[in-house]
Amino acid sequence: MKPTYYSELVSTSLDGKLISDTFCEEILSSSEVELLPLLDAAYQIRKTYFQNTVQLHILNNAQNGKCPEDCFYCVQAKSATTDIDTYSLKPMSEILAEAKRAYQSGAYRYCIVMSGRGPTPKRVAQLANLIEAVKSKYPIEVCLSVGLIDEPAARTLKAAGLDRLNHNLNTSESHYPMICSTHTYQDRMDTLIAAQAAGLACCSGVIVGMGEENADLIRVAKELRKLEVASIPVNFFLPIDGTQLKETSSLTPDYCLRVLCLFRLVNPSAEIRVAAGREHHLRGMEVMSLYPANSMFIDGYLNAMGKESARTLQMIEDAGFTIETNGDISELSPQPQVEKGKVLLKELEVLRPRME
């Protein structure tokens, strides 16, 4: 495409106008839309709203497994046969200790995630106490993911100091029955609407690669824009043995980057997070995700391991981005993998693996 194509994308997005479905489809699938100028277009938007900063998030899997829901992609679902360690809500002391660690690791936001369809009123009260305790001890933003909630529950959590509620739409309304049978897309929408009515900022995103069409992703990107969500995690599906959903599409780094650009162009001022699956699906192109996205997880995901934090921090620094943190930035300095000027030499078993 000519340079004017990309500059039109930038000006449409910055002017607050919606990118047409035709443009969106081209971004995702046309070989005439080249990746580098597309990334540059997305970067211009990202830079306008977030400069070169990166927000780091750390997840706390506060309650794992035993979920009565059957989300086909999830190892915690009742239908999953994956061998995971299950536990009920961690005690307050454990969550506080982990909050301290997240704060000291420079995380901008601490995300407490619980399995389950949604909390009982008693559990909401417990969570409110927990949020109050974390917020009074550490200057860190707290985000909570607890399944479906109604407006009174959202008001209780807001009053306790909760900054954000996470509830992902995951995919489009028409594709939703292909990924879950125990709740609907509308149930998820209702939770986001209840949270917003209670004055909570919302975080809601997608999982890419669950057999959906480009049109499904475009629809969700535009739905999230309509909802004016503050934050959009873009996950790339990681098939795990024992879950119902098998690998249905082979994601390439090129496609994943296009999806991130699409979400940035459609939601210019939202925090776009390159989330689960970044290491696996972006592979050697991982660093390029920082041009459309301004946020990422460190320390892994809910049940899946991620890259070592030190390597992620090094990648951010090497690419010229800076970490936005309320913590002590000096504690964030990436540890060099090898002493400067010192190269690790291969051991004999690496040099001669077949030696008798």
Ligand code: SF4
């Ligand atoms: S509700 Fe959450 S924890 Fe339960 S199966 Fe669905 S994604 Fe997994």
